[in-house]
Every structure is written in structure tokens, then in C-alpha cells.
Amino acid sequence: MKLRIILVGQPNVGKSCLLNALVGPEVIVSNYPGTTVEVTTAKKMVEGEEIAFLDSPGIYSISDRSEEEKVTEKALFEEGIDGAIIIADSVSLERSLYLASQVLEAGIPVVIALNFVESAEKKGIIIAHKKLSKILGAPVIPINPLKKRGIGELVNALLEIEETKGKTFTVRYDDHIEDAIRAVSSQVTRTQLPKRFVALRVLEEDADFYGYLSDKRIIEAVKEGLIEHPKVAEDIAITRYGTAAFIAGKVTHLVRVEEAARSLDERLDGALLHSLGGPILTILTFAAIFGALLFIGSGIQGILTGFTEYLLSLIHLGGGFGGTALEAGLAGMMAGISIALPYVFIFYILFTLVEDAGLLSRYVVNLERFLRWFNLPGRAIIPLALGLGCTVPATRSTRILFTKKEKFFTAALLSCVPCSSRIAIIMGVVGYFGGKWLALSVFITLFVSFLVWGCIMKRITRIEKKPVLYELPELPPYRIPSIGNIVTKSWIRMKTFVYLVVPLLFLGGVAYAGLDALGLTNVIVAPLSPITWWLDLPNVAIIPLVFGFLQKDLTGSMLLLVLGGKVSSVLTPLQIYTFGVAATIGIPCIIALGMYIKEFGFNKAVLLTAASILYGLLFAGLAWRLISLF
């Protein structure tokens, strides 16, 4: 027997964390909304039964208004679900029960996983979970996914989830609404969904459900008759919430507690959300991250480089093509690791730290307003922040935006948001060989290029200006991040580096040696020499730029290979700077291009990629010309 179970809950309620506890560290756990925009599946075998868990984006309600809600709703009805785990937040039970009652209305059996029980108790909120279970007619299990508490019971409850069917709680609306529901239900056909649920969605004005009615005129007729409820949709939502709040009130017991911990939160928020101090602190944090990257990263890079040289001096694979190729492969791999690994790793650790502490959502609020310059909605900041890690998932997360234009604009902006690999180039190549100020100037140049690129895209996309809504992002409480979680998360994010990039670095080295031995380097170098001329770089410098498009982390190692490891003696500081700028602006690599094709179609993606790379080269050439005037 196979079971398909979907995890549903509000943003930040610990869905992904629970999934980790259920099946192992396969998903990224975040303390800020918008990380999951797709349904991910993970499987587990229990007592000979396979349970497939589907993780869904965080939502407050299943009515499909936002992308997250659409994705979850689709998963609920189209994935052949056997049941749902509703992850409930003990601190605000009524919100979770609102969602739970909607899922129950849809006739889906549920198990309630009661999360954050301890933090609720600290706030003086005690929940009688057995009583709640009795009211809802569904199992309610207190859990703590971090400490793996309650996970076994939860799995056991899932194995018996079928048995709750038909015995669960349903919200009762007032008599007039119930009459209306009955009237609409009688016209519902052609669906497996419960008639009552379809009727409710119809009364809630969800046009997607009108198709299930044998006669659509019933909608108007019923609404005409509902004189007591001129706005029946609103009354349904309010009743549902009222019922949820009532049940929550019934099972919640409040105890008075000292509120010492909150005042620290408030002081932090007072500073971080200050209209002037907030943005300043945000910028300072990013500066601190880059400072830490530069100092710690370059220290590690120095050690790794020394180690690499020592190692390579020991290895003599003899002459012949095979030996040279292998040596080049090893040299490329080691160089790539020394350049990229320290920065990518430290960046992810720091980024995860900021995210888990609950700081990131405050920074997002602080930065949102600046996106107004580009007429973008505030939530566009989430893909942009993710872009500092990797452009590929960042592009995917543009799905949280509302219109195609906004998605495309935001995705285009990612060309000027350095991903961790590009940050590594700036730190490991420009900073390491040219000094910290040179690295800083590349960052500043990148920022200017971001603004200019944004203005160009604003012209092209012509998005209308809208008021700042802040879109109700939740500001989660500050948490002291757990080291285990940070290491796990950073490792998940690093995994591609180790499994994919390291072999590619080796292959890149071999490929270069191959090209060299066959005398084919000129085939790449010669036709592209106008570019290197424009950038005032040696002709061979085009090779790392081209290889870099295959895999960004190849850029640094290939530069070292083509220059024989002597970057600072061959290139002037200005050339190092130009190389850094040229290598970091633009859609970064072929994997990112693949994601753009998936999201925006082949033509648009290729056009955008070509345009962004050309823009980067143009910008780099102009930048060094401008600087050399002084």
C-alpha cells in the first residue's frame, strides 16, 4: 500500500523542518517566507508501506489568490492525496484552524501536527490537544521536529488516516448560508470533490469552480435569495474564522508569564525597522558579511593555495598527452576549490545564520521600498535575496510574483545580483590578487550596473506604478539559530558544489589541456579577440569567460590555468578589475539559462541571456575606460 500525504501550513510554521524530521535532511528549512514555491516530494518506508510526503508552499488559506495558494490547491486536488498533515502553530492556533477547516471542508482527512508547543508555553499558552482532537474528530499530535519529538506518533496516525474520513468536524454557517449551500450543492456534478465544498467555493466567488455546476444560473438565483447576506463570501470567511477562533479559545488555557524575552525582540525591531536606521543596519550587515568573506575567505584561500602548490609539486605524471591532461585537470580542480570553496561555504553559513535568526525578513522589509524605483512589488526582494546564493533557485522563486512582466523583470535583475560563485570570483580572484579595495570597487560597479540595468528593464517592461503594499509578510520571532540546522542547510546548498562543480573543475582542466594540445585554443581565442580588445585583456582571458558560462566556478581556475598561475604579474590591477566586472555581470551560466528557458520560453531566455552578457561586457569596457581617465 502506498500513501500520499501533503504537508500544509502557514508560512514559517515549520513544514520543511517537519519534513526533514520525517524523511531526513533533504529539504531546505527557512525562517522566511517564499522559499518553497513548488511542491517537493520525499519518500519514506514505514512498516512495509511507502509514504510519499509532499511539501507545499506556506499559505494561510487555500482559496487560490496567490501563486503559493494555487500550487497548494493544485496539489490538494490533483495529486491523488490520501490525507494531509496540517502543521498548526500553537502560538496562533486559530489561524491554523482556519486553514484546517478549509481542508476538512474539501473532504481531505487530516492529522494535525501541533508545532511550537514549547514556545507557546513560554508565552503562557497551553493547548489541550486531546480536547482539540475530540472536537475536530481528527488526531492532534504535539511535535517538535528539531528534537524529533512526536514524529513516531505522527507517522502512526498517518497509517490510520483513512479511518477519520466522514467523522471530522465541519464549520456550520448560519441557516441562510446553509440553505444556499444546499441549493448550490444540488447543481454540482462532474467532480469527485465533496459537493458542499464546491458549493462553498462557488459562494466564495471562485470562478474555477463554476464549471462543476450543471446550471450556472443557480449562483445568481441563490445570491438573490440571500437577503441577509449581501456579501456572502465575506460572511463565509468571517464565520469560518469565528469558528476557528472559538475552537482555539475552547482548547487554549492562558497563564500569566513574565514578558522579559519579548522586550529584547522589541528593542531589536525598534532598531531594525526604524525608517532610517533599518536600511543603514541592513547595508552594514551586508558589508559585514562581505568583510568576513574577504578576511576569513582569503585566509583559507591562502592556505589552500599553498597546499595545492605543494601537492602539485609532488605529482609528476610524466610526459605525453595523458599526463599533461591529468595534471591540468588536477591543477584546475585544486585552483577552483581554493578560489571558490572558502567563499561559497562561508557565504552560505552566514546567509543561513542571518536567515535562521529571523533577521532576513526584517532586511527584506527594509529593502522593499527601494524596489519602487523600478515599479516592482515588494516581494520581488525575495528572489533577489536568494540570488545572492544561487541564480537558479532565485529564478524559480520569481513565481511568487503576480504578473509575467514582474517575473521577467525580476529575473532579468538577477543578472546583476552576484550569486555565491560570482562573489567567489570577486573575492578569490579580484580580492586575492588585486587587493580588498579592488574587490570593493567591483562590488560598487556591480551595484551601479544593477541600477542602470534596472532602469533599462523598467523602460522595456513598462510596469505600472503601484502603491507599496508590503504584501503582509510575516515577521517571525527572532530565534537563536541552531548550529545543527545551519550546518545541514549550508551543506544542502553546498552539495551541488561538491558533487557537480568539483568534477566539472577537473574536466574543465582536462578540456583546456586537450584544446591546447590539439592547438584549438586559437579557435576560441581568435574570433573573440574583439571582446578581449574591448576589455583590454590578454586574448587568452576569453577562455575563462567562455568556460565560466558553462559553470561559473570554472572562471577562476581557468584564468589561473591560462595565465600559468601568475595572475598579479601578468595582469595590471585595472585589468584584474575589468576581468572581475566582465565575469560577473550577466546571466551567469548555462544551468541558469536552462532555468530561464523553463520559466520564460526559449526565445525570451536566450535573448535575455545574450543581452545581459553583452551588457556586462559593454559595461566592463566602459568602466575601465572611465576609470583610466583619472
Place this chain on the structure above:
Amino acid sequence: MTEESDILRIVEEDILRILGEEKSKRVSLESIKSEIKVAYLFISNAIKELEREGLVQSQGDFIVLTKEGEGKAENIVKRHLVLENYFKFKIKRTRSEREAHKMTDILEHYISKEVIEHIKKLSTFKTEGIPLTKLELNKEGIITDILFPDYGLFERIVSMGIVPSEKIKVMYKIPDGMVIYVGGKKFALGNEIAKGIEVLG
């Protein structure tokens, strides 16, 4: 515990609710009397008071809501709906459905001291609600109404726990918006949305 002024206020509310539930916004004095079972003196006094405030008009044996009264009545009807459901559920186990209806009407006003306080603040015909944007910083307000043309936004806000009768606090002002505290959670909210949330300070 209940003082005369309280009874009067409750009767006033009930009259507005009955009128609000009627599509024509017009109800005979007779049916008001049969629905609110208190001494006639209270009813006539309440009607006088409501007339004085310009919320209703007497037309012979009928009472009619004025334009101004319609808004207030709608609010009360909405709140009644929430409460009715609370109690219907609560009472379902022990009493009949019909009784639940009756109980709601009574309990609405008498459940607990705290709720009475709540309702007192909620009875919008004494004090005007203000948009959330005008609520003083760090002062607790009570949500009285949510006014959005778009149901999508309305449902989203309600599902987040921003509903009439909930306590709400503006913690910080941020450019073009604010950080609010409601139901134990903090949210950032743009002024455009906040304008549609009506509160009593």
C-alpha cells in the same frame, strides 16, 4: 450587574441588527416587539435615542433605517453572525438548534464581562471607527470592520487573523506602511491595505 443604560444600549443594537437583516431596511414596530422581549418602555426609548442620532426614522407603525444607520447596522449584523456561530457550535451538543438561535441573541450581550467590554467598544454607533493608519502607535485598538472591494484580499486578511473584534496594535511605522501585531504575530502592512481596516482606539 446590568444597568439600565446597558439594557438600552443592547436594545438599540438589537433594533439596528433586526433592521440591518431586513433587505428593505424597514420593519414594523410589532415585529421588533415580538423579537426583542423586553419591556416596551425600553424599545420606545431606544427608538427615540436612535432617531435622535439620525440612525432610524419612524414611519407610522414602521421603523426605517437611514443611510447613516445602514452602515452601523451592517457592522452589527456581521458581528452577530460571528457570535451566532460561536454559540451555535457551543450549544449544539446540549440544546436544540432553535434554542441556539435564541441563546445567541441573549448571550451575545451577556457571555462574560470581557466580552461585554468588547461589545461595548464594538458598538460603533457611539464612536466612529478610524482607519488603522490613524491609530496611535503602540496603542491597542479593536478591529471593527474590514473594507475591501476585492474579496481575495479580504479573505487573505481574515485568514491571517485580522478580523473584527480582534485586538490590533501598530508597533512601528515604516515608510508607506507599518508593522502590526495581531494574534501573537507581527506583519508588515502597506498603508494602502491598512486604510481598509477600521479600528476603535
